[in-house]
Amino acid sequence: MVGMSGPYVVRGSVALPEAELMWRFSRSSGPGGQHVNTSDSQVELRFDLARTEALPEVWKARALERLAGRLVDGVVTVRASEHRSQWRNRETAAVRLAALLAEASAPPPKPRRPTRIPRGINERRLRQKKQRSETKRGRTGRDWG
Numbered sequence: 001m002v003g004m005s006g007p008y009v010v011r012g013s014v015a016l017p018e019a020e021l022m023w024r025f026s027r028s029s030g031p032g033g034q035h036v037n038t039s040d041s042q043v044e045l046r047f048d049l050a051r052t053e054a055l056p057e058v059w060k061a062r063a064l065e066r067l068a069g070r071l072v073d074g075v076v077t078v079r080a081s082e083h084r085s086q087w088r089n090r091e092t093a094a095v096r097l098a099a100l101l102a103e104a105s106a107p108p109p110k111p112r113r114p115t116r117i118p119r120g121i122n123e124r125r126l127r128q129k130k131q132r133s134e135t136k137r138g139r140t141g142r143d144w145g
Contacts, residue, residue, distance in 0.1 A: 008098040010055070010105065016098055017054050022046040023090070028081040042081040045093040047101075050074025059105035066104040076100070 007015035028042035049055075049063060051074065070076055078100065080093035 008094045010059075010098050011102045014055060014059070016047065016094070016101070017052075020047060020052055020054060021094070021097075022048075025086060028089075039086065041084060041086045041089055042079065043086060043089040043093045045078045045080075045090075045097055046075050047078075047097055048075050049101075055101070055105065062106075063101055063104040067100070 007018070009015045022045070024044040024046070025040035026042045026044070027040055049060065049067065049071065052060065055063065064071070064074070067076055076097070078093050078097045080089040080096065082092060083089050
């Protein structure tokens, strides 16, 4: 692939190997005039996540679990057809795939440490509720007549 801006870094020193990327091109819908009828500008990028050796095992297991709904036989597919040129669609698809894998293989967030509500805040809330209730009780028409 001459002229491509790879390698596509997933995270840190881990990148998608060019040999494991499978490209498919087809005619794209959308803008392009008469030229669009003759050029295969839509890009479909496939990456065999289940069989890859490029990702560490922990990342791969995490990504396989998180992307289970998107995978077909362990292969993740990304499409791009926003641009009129095939080259720009290839760039878009590869960057999108790298971002998808980075997000899917990221470690889970730290668990939230529960904090207590300060007593003063709770008391202030209850005091305001009571004050509001008194205001509304004063609006009743019992004393009018």
